[in-house]
Amino acid sequence: MSHVKHWHRDLGTPPSSSTQQVTLTIDGMEITAPAGTSIMHAALDSGIGIPKLCATDSLAPFGSCRVCLVEIEGRNGMPASCTTPIEAGMKVRTQTESLARVRKGVLELYISDHPLDCLTCAANGNCELQEVAGAVGLREVRYGTSGANHLDQARDTSNPYFTFDPSKCIVCSRCVRACDEVQGTFALTVAGRGFDSVIATSAGDAFIDSECVSCGACVQACPTATLIEKSVLEHGQPDRMVKTTCAYCGVGCSLKAELKGDQLIRMEPDPDGGANHGHACVKGRFAWGYATHRDRVLTPMVREHRDHAWQKVSWDDAIAFAANRFGAIRDRYGRHALGGISSSRCTNEEVFVVQKLVRAAFGNNNIDNCARVCHSPTGYGLKQTFGTSAGTQDFASVNTADVILVIGANPTDAHPVFASLLKRRLRQGAQLVVVDPRRIDLVRSAHVEARHHLQLRPGTNVALINALSHVVVTEGLVDEAFVSSRCDHESFNRWRAFIAQPIHAPELMEHDTTVPADQVRRAARLYATARNATIYYGLGVTEHSQGSTMVMGLANLAMATGHIGRDGVGVNPLRGQNNVQGACDMGSFPHELSGYRHVSDPAVRGLFESRWQVPLDAEPGLRIPGMFAAALSGSLRGLFVQGEDVAQSDPNTQHVADALRALDCLVVQDLFLNETAAYAHVFLPGESFLEKDGTYTNAERRINRVRPVMAPRAGLTEWETVSRLSTAMGYPMHYNSAAEIMDEIAGLTPTFAGVSLARLDRDGGMQWPVPGVESHGTRILHEGEFVRGKGQFMLTQYVPTEERTSRRFPLILTTGRILSQYNVGTQTRRTANVAWHDHDVLEIHPHDAETRGIAEGDNVMLASRKGSTMLPAHVTDRVPVGVVYTTFHHPGTAANVVTTENSDWATNCPEYKVTAVDVQPMSVRERRDDA
């Protein structure tokens, strides 16, 4: 297997979805394929070779290269097989003397304008032009070398990850089409005409300065070395491949790690990936260099006191040290003095053993995970209403949606691969409603425009969702048939009476939300009357004091309009991290065992107790904020934190730091000495996703395999570390592999009953519930009936947040993510992605900037009631007057210094999205301080 690209059999054009079968003859072979299939696809699928250059099966046929020509009996000329659909009874010939002559003639033309440096070309051995030239038997180029050519065109090396060498370009437009059709950014074009046609960014800029989002789809689509990864230029072609799953956002892209020996050369998205279908973003495809960054800590370290220097020790010593400390705390203060925080960045298997460590070895339920600070209200809200703490659809469901409501999410930055799918659907004609305080890119960008942008004031989500539902109920838009057959009548009638109250009318809510009432009414009608309407939401919904209320409000709206329980509809959280769903599924919560079963249920507990041979605590443990409070009060003395930088990511940094400082023993397991590690006594090296073995579960409940691309760099897997710690603390834990852990999960968790790593290896990712080995998973939830039986409507009284603006703090700060960076930046800051975003900025409306004397790029002081920080201002009307916005990717920004401890009433999810602040230019602030 010499050609990496051939690990995917490229059939030239996308498959047809027709159910009608057509039979034709190609080269004397009778072939049956779905109507609408191209001759090329049908032929290649049957093993009949047809040369091609501009065709690739991820893109619509284009018909420009003219090497795939065929002859069809009864038709004139030589139609292109990529653009000609099969017809019944058609007789096609793919190999004739005249076809051979014309194909060779076309290749001769290509090569007459192509450098003859194959031996030293980075694509050597993996070049479609080279391959086709060989296939058609091109032996000489009679046009000579003196003619017009593009050989002296300058290379563009501005992108940190790939180069563009127009001298090697065959102008097949695959890059342009990939940017348009797959990514949906429209950053590339063909400039000039005829022979002068060259690929260019749309404004003629260098790639780095252009609208290019560096998703790499163009590089992947390029058949030559024109667009090629710098890593391939440097190291040569990869020679082996391992399929795995991206560890950034909750889309969970399937990737093919392509290696040369043990060196990772490039990541290519897997066309068979259920979530991403062959697409990736700048993070997943390119930003994996942190795994081998020199900052990685690869040796365990301990210290007596946190102000001592770290001592490098062996694994055995480190684990013994931690076990002794934890054991001493347990002996002295009792089993409730210990706790653990697991990570939604880690695998299901790792999370499972951490919660087992806490429950079985520590002997309590003080286990929580970072979903606490992002999507805990999703779990709560959807469980209350539908009965399952998960999104209802797969991503592909958006392909049949007609109206798409995006609330509090910015997919083009935070979930780019899903955004590409969404935008494709919008280009097909689906209507979009955006609910967001900011004018995110989806509101208006190339070939995408939201029908309505409900630009609400941060913190008024529930007022808005109530207004939308009010319109549905009072304008007769309720899907009565759905409600009466599928939902709980009593709760619906109560909700209907509640929501119909005039106080919820858009006209009255306008005062709070600032969204014009007629826009709300029109958006509600659009959503309610669509054939298929669907909701996608993000942390702009959950990270509020009424996060859970809002999630229930979304569920109410979907149920009332019947937009739930089939393809194209649903309520879908866009999960922030790769394994938020999985970390929650695995029982990494103080009150729930795996599969969302309450610890107080003796039957459930009994199941685990008999398997684990240890009594379990029936009382729910501490949530993360509770752990910090307990640490400050002295009741929690020891904490194990795996893969989460709470000191940077959790709200009110000062409060968190004080809590961590109060601990007798803090054990941190991570890739890097992060902010939290500054307070730790034991540091255990973790594994990057390239070393891990196990599974991640993405936002569509898809359990995807994570496979080790390289051996654990620190010598021990994370689940081995935890197992050894547990064993050292007196509760023996032994697994031989991640697969054994999954077997235990499957044995204890009905929704995972049919899951095993062997099955995932064989069948690909599966969406839970997978109730047994006969099940292939569940694409769409609540078909036929809700998991809880009847859909439950919940009352959603709007209660304004206590975080209010005042004369001193007149602006509202809201936070989010940017495309090239990821969360607190631990990983992406250690990659070349800093080329796009090397510092955080504060977006401020021109009006607010002017009244404060702030100009573009000025350093400003951002202050809240909790603290202050400094960062440069970016003056933009993307934010409305009265709202400022920043990202929290860089520790220097310390955005969470200013955020408050306000949190969701039901789940304690922090209210990151609303903080009353003021912003002043640094010079003014300094003057004031002097005075």
Add this chain to the structure above:
Amino acid sequence: MTTRIFVPNDTGACSVGADEVASAIQMAIHREGLDAQLVRSGSRGAYWLEPLVEIESDEGRIGFARVEPRHVSTLFVGSPMPDRQHLTCIGRVEDLPFLKDQQRLTFVRAGVIDPVDLDAYRANGGFEGLVRACTMTSAQVVGEVRRSGLRGRGGAAFPAAIKWQSVLDQQAPTKYVVCNADEGDSGTFADRLLIEADPYQLIEGMLIAAHATGASQGYVYLRSEYPRARAVLTQALAHARRAGVLGRDACGPGRSFDVELRMGAGAYVCGEETSLLESIEGKRAQVRFKPPLPSIQGLFGAPTLVNNVLTLAAATTILAKGGEYYASFGAGQSRGTMPFQLSGNIRRGGVIELPFGVSLRSLIDTFGGGSLSGRPLRAVQVGGPLGGYLPSALWDTPLDYEAFANVASMLGHGGIVAFDDTVDLGVQAEFVMQFCANESCGKCTPCRIGSVRGVEVIQRIRRGEAIAANVALLEDLCETMEAGSLCALGGLTPMPIRSILRHFRSDLIHTER
């Protein structure tokens, strides 16, 4: 009674001074106090007579040819009717053999009426076809077109009724009629002349097509090099809308039809129907592959009838007088009339509308009157820049589609360009390839690279370098371009090259150096 004086407002006429003549006449009317009215008409298409001033009289319109502003003071001396002895007078225009011997069905009003005068259009037989069409079902209208044997006048000669039927057959909420007025072939000007002389005929033709196919919106795609046509058509569309000819209920109660004028931006390839559609959609004008045919998935993805100006115009005659009437003209599979456009080195150039079937020779001799230079004619290129160059031995070929295909040539859009014996067809061969290179959209490889290599190879041949090898390479290239190109631009470029290799080989191939 006020005498009307007609001066063409036609691009061709104005290029030889018609505007200056018109303003001189206007001043003369004022100065001499004449009871006369200046009317800016279209052109009759007898370009060798332009500026052709016509003056109404009891005997009909009296023509004054090649009028210059300096003639005006001697033409109008106290009377709106000049002396018939004036050196520019050519007598009754209708009696001119150049016009009298034509069979005008489409250009019958050209040069006769004020192009934007809706009443004049109506009074001269306009809208008869539409009125009759409106009494018929869509299928009946298509049937009439089928009986007429009308084939696409843009060049491809595809049977019009098949396209019309195909659009009619589509079940779609929106359908379009698109008029291809991107008349880019060298030596062609009939589309422009018609739009400038008789724009309502095009509008009527589009309305008939809309009625026949169920389209609700029309587009005219006009090349940017035709600013006068743009002005005339813009005015005509505005008048038609005001008069209710276009707009709501244009095709009967509840069936609206309007026409939007879109301008090209100078690309020859936009005359190719699919790149024209791309251009209207606001995209880079690249050729689309077919299928899907535009009649099924055309403009903005909707079923779209794309026809040339003359095809749509012919529909007015066909509907007014019946398909059989139209089909009674012509020869073989080529029915009706064709407005041939004679230009180049020719004494009498212009539009000559004749039934198919007359010989090329009779056209260039009888109508054209031989070369302008007086030297013997040597080559005639028929069918635009991608048509074949024909030697005199083939000039007896009848002007019909099949007869021309049989001599490896084509009628195309009816352009006929004559060359005398000073022509170097080697230069022309290079020009053909250069034309393709200049105008290639760049999508498909045979055209994008092939045309540039073609120029280089022909240059080498003309320089006498490795002639045998380069001629073989040129012939191979022709095969690659013909068989491999995505559209007719690259696909037809070999036609004139091969005609030169076949008939004028010695012009291209000198002795080897």
